[in-house]
Amino acid sequence: MTEIASIHKVNRSTIMEWKYKLNSYGPEGLKES
Incomplete structure (x- = not known):
């Protein structure tokens, strides 16, 4: 459960x-990263 919470x-x-x-x-800024 803790892993899911941290991933969230x-x-x-x-x-x-x-x-x-x-x-x-x-x-354009999103394509860069």
């Missing part, structure tokens, strides 16, 4: 980073 936390932070890049750089 990582996925959530990755999504937040993805949204931030999308807002900052647009689709």
Whole structure:
């Protein structure tokens, strides 16, 4: 259960980073990473 929770936390932070890049750089910024 703990592993799933930690994976969920990582996925959530990755999504937040993805949204931030999308807002900052647009689709081109996402292709880069």
